[in-house]
Amino acid sequence: MLKDKNILLGICGSIASYKSAILTRLLVKSGANVKIIMTSDATHFITPLTLSTLSKNPVLTEYSNPGTGEWNSHVELGLWADMMIIAPASANTLSKFAHGICDNLLTASYLSAKCPVYIAPAMDLDMWKHPSTQNNIEKVKSYGNTIINPAHGELASGLIGEGRMAEPDEILGFLQQELKKKLPLRNKKALVTAGPTYEAIDPVRFIGNHSSGKMGYALAEELSELGADVTLISGPTSLNISNKQIHRVNVTTAEEMLREASRYFPTSDITIMNAAVSDYRPKSVAEQKIKKATGEFSIDLVKTTDILKSLGDIKRKDQILIGFALETTDEEANAIKKVKQKNLDFIVLNS
Ligand SMILES: Cc1cc2nc3c(=O)[nH]c(=O)nc-3n(C[C@H](O)[C@H](O)[C@H](O)COP(=O)(O)O)c2cc1C
Incomplete structure (x- = not known):
């Protein structure tokens, strides 16, 4: 179902970003073309080398390649994608999405994307429960984006509650179901x-x-x-x-x-x-x-x-x-x- 689909995967600064490596692997195994944009904070959690190797594409973090000056066109990336997934989505990036802030390659590509956007938040339970986060969630939903809800469980802080990013195989299953809904032989x-x-x-x-x-x-x-x-x-x-x-x-x-x-x-x-x-x-x-x-x-x-x-x-x-x-x-x-x-x-x- 994901075969030959162009997927733009956005990764934010969260402990859960290690799960993005598994998600990338699953997407590639399903036949999708995966391009990854990391926020600069995300690169502290997982290396672009791991993700570029798994995705078979260079990982992008900046508007341009510092060595060559070549533009990593957020406009082209946004148009290239059949689906955009942000996993993990941090509270910070979620807030930027909600308010149209566009200060890095990921947020600029998000604003340029014409495809369906799926957001899998990950954060500590109190960050997740905070009214500003919940308002931002409602706002990004009102723009037509889909939230892949975090699960309840043990969090990186050691606390237990809601905020764990959905597991990579659940995200994959979710995306497959979403694509299935649009297929001509669904329910047949x-x-x-x-x-x-x-x-x-x-x-x-x-x-x-x-x-x-x-x-x-x-x-x-x-x-x-x-x-x-x-x-x-x-x-x-x-x-x-x-x-x-x-x-x-x-x-x-x-x-x-x-x-x-x-x-x-x-x-x-x-x-x-x-x-x-x-x-x-x-x-x-x-x-x-x-x-x-x-x-x-x-x-x-x-x-x-x-x-x-x-x-x-x-x-x-x-x-x-x-x-x-x-x-x-x-x-x-x-x-x-x-x-x-x-x-x-x-x-x-x-x-
Ligand atoms: C160890 C550690 C873990 C973090 N985990 C999360 C997290 O799961 N969710 C989140 O929203 N922020 C988390 N943060 C804070 C973000 O990294 C921080 O808000 C950062 O500015 C996010 O930047 P970005 O949205 O550009 O990736 C964590 C920070 C640290 C140091």
Whole structure:
């Protein structure tokens, strides 16, 4: 979800700034491009070297590079960002945000930012409770910024109370949820089938096909990126799914694929049937490995259930069902026939 997003991370002078290193790592791992602006006080708490190494970008603290005189354009930084996060936000910087004070690169970039701004305050409990801090919080909220509330717990001072900066993984989850709200497939459930099925002949042999599963896995990832809640029913493949939001169900045979697809289909808004399901399976499965014999050998095959058709038969009007067709002759006509026969909304024709 954060893949290729430009994130401007502002860091203020607080003990909690050590958590910014972990947050940076999590953002980069999620595929985001991260640029960091530190206040000069923040550099007393954590080094720019650590953060530039983790973010893979130079850390900026000044309006210009003292060596070259090059301008660190707060205007460009503000325009570059898809999201700005200030974590930790000190009481001091919060107050500057509330009053439009613009005396360093971070506050100037904040004023230039056109993107959503998320502020994760960190401070001692009495600083947090102070009416001026609370007024500033209300003010920055009224400008359209979002506060990621601090938690209750032990503070750097040794006191216990509210003021601990939200944990980096909570901030990451918060940002992901925020992005999800804006995605076109939010609140939609998607079901994807992928890969081949294996139909056993005996304990060591099977009838399968060359499907790699790559297409179905890519579709599942894309649907998830668009905000859908995705279930992926996968035949045997060597693929891994890196997106932890995708619920993967492993199956082997066409019968198992049918069972799982029938289980998830009724609650699915969008179903993409991409698996290469075997049309036939051996009539009976030998209990022991079949010994090599002289002469010819044949296996009786029986038809498997047509999963796409059985889902098409029970499809409701509010559901979308998409099939795939691999045709070698009369491609278009055959694909159109399949759409009608199986009550599909769309078909992807491979030839
Ligand atoms: C050890 C130490 C810890 C501090 N922790 C915090 C803090 O968690 N939150 C905060 O608002 N200020 C904290 N301060 C005070 C800020 O560093 C100070 O207000 C500073 O001017 C903030 O500057 P900045 O907003 O430009 O980063 C701390 C100061 C020290 C010396």
